Amino acid sequence: GQQLNQSPQSMFIQEGEDVSMNCTSSSIFNTWLWYKQDPGEGPVLLIALYKAGELTSNGRLTAQFGITRKDSFLNISASIPSDVGIYFCAAPKTGTASKLTFGTGTRLQVTL
Amino acid sequence: NAGVTQTPKFRVLKTGQSMTLLCAQDMNHEYMYWYRQDPGMGLRLIHYSVGEGTTAKGEVPDGYNVSRLKKQNFLLGLESAAPSQTSVYFCAISGFSGPSYEQYFGPGTRLTVT
Numbered sequence: 001g002q003q004l005n006q007s008p009q010s011m012f013i014q015e016g017e018d019v020s021m022n023c024t025s026s027s028i029f030n031t032w033l034w035y036k037q038d039p040g041e042g043p044v045l046l047i048a049l050y051k052a053g054e055l056t057s058n059g060r061l062t063a064q065f066g067i068t069r070k071d072s073f074l075n076i077s078a079s080i081p082s083d084v085g086i087y088f089c090a091a092p093k094t095g096t097a098s099k100l101t102f103g104t105g106t107r108l109q110v111t112l
Numbered sequence: 113n114a115g116v117t118q119t120p121k122f123r124v125l126k127t128g129q130s131m132t133l134l135c136a137q138d139m140n141h142e143y144m145y146w147y148r149q150d151p152g153m154g155l156r157l158i159h160y161s162v163g164e165g166t167t168a169k170g171e172v173p174d175g176y177n178v179s180r181l182k183k184q185n186f187l188l189g190l191e192s193a194a195p196s197q198t199s200v201y202f203c204a205i206s207g208f209s210g211p212s213y214e215q216y217f218g219p220g221t222r223l224t225v226t
Contacts, residue, residue, distance in 0.1 A: 042217035102154040
């Protein structure tokens, strides 16, 4: 159905490394969103994607809207300690004006 | 958190007690949402509103009620709290100029029901 599967569930990386994570579904979407949640805070919108194949950057973050429209990817270059948090993908629920389905998140932890 | 405030930040309730969570926005967005977040389950939509005076059910509405009497406020009520409602509750807004998928979240309310 509209379940969004995020991979990996968690990851430890060294400071300075590049990070890749993805979000997949069996459903087709017209929009993909990526959020980051810091510990004890609400999710913050990082990047919104509206076109298949689109590649969008926000500082060290780059997200891609998969060409099949069933997946999206988020890359973080040269990770730093403040990248720690949970990254969620989200996509619109079918037939709704503004409701989202969220993935279960990728927990990123950075070691110095 | 994009002009979204939530009150209170923390609350402990006993089973059967009632409470109201307040979400307030100063961004003039049309759409407002209430989510709950539980470990390993991501964010699940409880109720939402597409405008002043309107509300609708999300995917997990049972045990909750909502009201949107003013455009800037969205209230979430628990009439008789249960331990299963222990969670972190987030309010979100969207739609400054028409329907939008870009939602902006408040800081959350951590609720414990004993």
